[in-house]
Amino acid sequence: MLNRFPLWKYLMVVSVLLISALYALPNLYGEDPAVQITGSRGTEVQASTLDVVAENLKNNDIAYKSIAFENGSVLVRFNDTDAQISARDIINESLGKDYVVALNLAPLTPDWLTSIGAAPMKLGLDLRGGVHFLMEVDMDAAMSKLIGQQEESFRTDLREAKIRYRAIRDSGKDSVEVVLRNEEQLAEAKKVLSDAHRDMTFVESESNGQFKLIATFTEQRLQEIRNYAVEQNITIIRNRVNELGVAEPLVQRQGASRIVVELPGVQDTARAKEILGATATLEFREVDDKADLAAAASGRAPAGSEIKEDRNGRPVVLKKRIILGGASITDASSSADEYGRPQVNISLDSEGGSKMTAFSRKNIGKLMATVFTEYKDSGRRTPEGRVILSKTEEVINQATIQSALGRSFRITGIDSQAEAHNLALLLRAGALIAPISIVEERTIGPSMGQQNIDMGIQACIWGMVAVMIFTLVYYRGFGLVANLALMANLVLIIGVMSMIPGATMTLPGIAGIVLTVGMAVDANVLIFERIREELRDGRNPQQAIHQGYANAFSTIADANITTLITAIILFAVGTGAIKGFAVTLSIGILTSMFTAIVGTRCVINLVYGGKRVDKLSI
Template structure:
């Protein structure tokens, strides 16, 4: 029978609409201005912190909607930004420098919606406000670290091959010169180097000296690895901030773009992202006098550091192991209930540690914490400078040959062990980073963008609704119903898809798909009118109208979908936001304009004797 849908199609349509409406609902609940408190270094957020915050708010007569502690973070919600800013001052004064007190925006979605993973649509920086950083990786330092590693590997490798050399020195970045004792050792060294490093270095021999020059391909590989590794570290650091839907992506050959929607305090974000702690392991220099090193006579192969008590410690300059080989770090307790960090290395790190410790049993080894922190000072090039903090956290005697798993003791407190484990687990920066561009988008500007975008959507939709109702009468009302459901489905799907973020161009994409949705109905309705003018019966006219218009609608939407895929593939930022909403809108508009309107029209007119259509 013409124009009759089976029951399963109506059920499918109802389920789709209900799910779309359910997951679009959280967007009706506005975000609350909030204060997020997290611990710095050894400080932790617990119930005592909660009591201090409540007391500070009460003393300054700041009314909070709620104050709670979850997952080691304290979140205080307020009804307006004035209370939020006043509360920040009060909380900062009460807690001091041991805590990070950051402005934020917190969703107010009801618990019953959160239980089914129904959350508000993720908004981009231009709509929600937040902070934008463009970070530059210090590539010369990455090359310098690679040179340190090469020098260490050369010494170890030649020693294992029993090749005698008189010196290994760095000529320039990426260029190393090895001087051998005699021609026989030079022959053996040349053979060894060509076998192990021939593809990565140009090897030139001049008598008993061999020069290794890093190839351009190897330099590019080191730079790409440094950039990729730093992106991973920053992503881990952003996750520890608890920022939802943050953007961390590569920008060019040596820069990283970071966008933190909802974060209003750029200074707090800089402190959290800019400093990353890692560990280095050095042998302690027991052959030279520490007092002479303190007096300024530091041996060439050693470096003078201090422990947390301020006592000088003379260690070998050669690094046995760096933090890049640490696979996992967990805080815990030793047999005397003293805090410690249990470290697990990757396979390469385990081999390095095993080789380094097998010949040093009974000798002291120093565990050194290295952390780069951003400063307010700028260098000659106008870029912010970084401060390198180095501290010896432990000096222990090697009791046995170490492997992939071992522990670090001597940590000051449980909180510090937990903090350091988190820092190490996030990864080691291959090279320091500098913030070369910083931009803050205020929530008021984001709110204005949302208002302007929504107004454009509302005005355009109302104009289309009025036109369709007047021009196509009852069929126009059906198209209007489909149009409303189309917008609800777009919002619901955008809220449901992980990683989908709505930007201002994304709102433009929704407005465009609203017009495309109506365009499909216009084609269908005009086809039905043509059939009626040709004298075809009502039921046959409805059937032919949908059947004949489908190919035209499908062709137009397929070509537009291809365009959306191309924009998403080659675009970035706002262009991708537009492509996402455009692609989702094409699918939902075809569903509502064809399946949705057909279902309603079949329900009203299908299987009945109808003399005239209101179209």
């Protein structure tokens, strides 16, 4: 019988609509302005911190909706943003630098929706507000680090070739200077080093009886180094932000040495700086056990060694040679040893594992130190406006090598479990190839984001009203069915966007929804016009409905598939706003095909199917 669906098709359509409506529902509840308090540099937030915060707010007559201790942090909800901002300043002052106090937006989603994984859509920077940073990679530091590695490599190559040299040092201008004893050694060294390092040019020189070999990187190699420093830092920053739970960050390159970072929903620039500016890494060094500690205390170190300080300010003499750097760390996790003391478990890549095995096998019974290095904003700038970074180094661990170490080992001597967790997190996300500084920061307030949301909603509503009036007037009863499908389509888009973990709604995304509103009704226009044609050709109403849907399907499919291909390409090659537009456009195409073809057919079949009909309201 024409125009009759089996029961399972009706149930499928109803189920899809109900599930979409259920997951779209959290978007109606809104969010509370909130302040979130977390620990910094290993400080743990205790339940007692909650009492301190509540007492301070009460003493300053700041009303709050609720305060709770959740997942190791304190979350305070407020009725308005004025109270939120005032509370942030007061809490910051009372708790001090050991805590991070960040502005936040806490969803009001009921527990019964949260229990099934329903949550509001993630909003982009232009809708929710957030922070925008323009960061610059310190290329001088990157080159200095590379030159240091090259010097060590030259020493190893010449030592293996049994060529004695006087000195190997940085000669400036991205080059390394090797000082040799005579002309014969100069020729031998040039042959050994040029064969091993084909990405460098070697120039001989003689001055005042000194035979020098100047090794300089080729321009192509220098460009590769700069590109590598920026691209690796982009990858590491993205990993670090993801590790720390900032939703849908935008991290992309701008120009030769700059990186743009946008963090939606983060209103506290100090918190964002802590996330991004934590340039931390580890180095493993051999302790110079033959050094005179009394001389070291006065600042004198033997040749080939240097003085660092441990956490208690005591001097530690270390060999300058770095056994292993943070770049070789592939994984890090925090745990406790058998006595409950915090530790960090380190895993190395194959090359790092080989180096560690070779060193430890030859130095059983000697001390190996773990040096923690961190770069921070010094608060000073160069005359050109660049941020000056201060470097902080401390020896966090000295351990006796008991046996040959492999690709996995552990470091101890850490003050707290929280600090072990933070250190593991930063190492797991990766050590930055070169320090970065923030040259521009901008905060987009939630009020501006709300204005964009209001304008986008208005555009969507007026677009839908205009389309719905047209279809209702022009197609009458069938137009009413198309309007129902249009509203169902909007619910489906919001539901799907809320369900997909990686989907973010942006202002261009709202434009994509408005566009799909027109495209959705376009499919129904094609179907209804085909039905009219069939009626004019003398078909009865039941045949006209059947043939109208059947004949229009191929045209609708062709048009939507070509648009979907374009949207996929936009998503693949685009960034930021273009991706947001492509996501909603792709989802809108799929949902509009479902509602226009399957959804409207269900309603029309329910109304007209299997009945004796003389006339259609179309």
